[in-house]
Amino acid sequence: MTPDSAPTVQQLLAFYLEAGVDCALTEEPVNRLSDPDIGAAAREAALPKPVRTIPAVIAAPRVEAAPAPEAAILSAREAARTAPTLEALRALLEQFDGCALKSTATRLVFADGNPQARIMFVGEAPGREEDIEGLPFVGRSGKLLDRMIAAIGLDRTSVYIANVIPWRPPGNRTPTPQETQICLPFIQRQIELVNPDVLVTLGNPSTQTLLSTREGIMKTRGRWFDYETGTRVIRALATFHPAYLLRSPSYKRMAWQDLRSIAKTLEQAQTTSSS
Incomplete structure (x- = not known):
């Protein structure tokens, strides 16, 4: 595209997607300058303003600082610890303002499935479809799951599904380490309350976050870990995220091996509990 040529619709859409704009809020575009009040304010704002000096005796407006990450993490730990049930934990997350992702997401994506399930799957964060519906894994990767x-x-x-991060990051970007640490106490409490026999971490981010490993998914997948809740040890297995399998279908064979291992462990746990 030359500097003098107008962009095509496809090029504009590609630009918006790269910028993280992937859904419309209304059916029709809104010209906010058509409103007489807003238009006048915008025109006035565009005019040059005379420079004014502020007397030294007048204090500058006070800007409230955002809570420090350490304070937000501590607040999350204290809040999560007080939740006696999954319903109470969800209500706490709805009211929690310590994570900035809440202000950019459409809604909280808490969980889906059976809270009494013997197996729990945990991914990283919601995507566009999940943000719209308020449920985890409902897009293409959800159908594969x-x-x-x-x-x-x-x-x-017969399963329970959640994410480490319960709010969609803008443009599906990778959550920051601070955002992950702020949300971590909530997913840890969620796992503790569900109390499954088997925990499955989907993909590298959730595996490294929950299983305290720095190794990549190629080394951790198919391996069993002990996940400590503080009251119980849960068997945990790492495997590929469905979104990764959509991009790299040649790894579906390895994922099938992981699924067979999961099924065998569930069967053994059932036999042990019934004996």
């Missing part, structure tokens, strides 16, 4: 769990005789009524 449904097929994955169906391959071992399960469905969403």
Whole structure:
């Protein structure tokens, strides 16, 4: 595209997607300058303003600082610890303002599935479809996850699904380490309250966050870990995120091996509990 040529619709859409704009808020575009009051204010704002000096005796407006990350993490830990049930934990997250992602997301994406499930899947963060519907794993990767769990005789009524981050990062960007640490106490409490027999971390970010490892998913997938809740040790396995499998379908064979290992462990746990 030359500097003098106008961009095509496809080029504009590609630009918006790169900038993180991937959904419309209304059916029709809104010309906010058409409003007489707003238009006048905008025109006035565009005019040059005379320079004014502020007397030294007049204090500058006080700007409230955002809570420090350490304070937000501490607040999250204290709040999560007080939740006696999943319903109470969800209510706490709805009221929690310590994570900036809440202000840019459409809604909280807490969980889906059966709270009494023996197996819990945890991903990293919601995407566009999840942000719209308020449920985890409902887009393309969610449909693949449904097929994955169906391959071992399960469905969403027999599993529990959540994310480390319950709010969508703008433009599906990677959550920052601070955002992850702020949200971590809530997902830890969520796992503790569900109390599954098997915990499955989907992808590298959730695996490294929950299983306290710095190794990549290629080294951790298929390996069993002990996940400590403070009251119980839960068997945990890392595997590929469905979104990664959509981009790299050649790894589906390894994911199938992980699923078979999960099914075997669930069967063993059932046998142990019934004996």
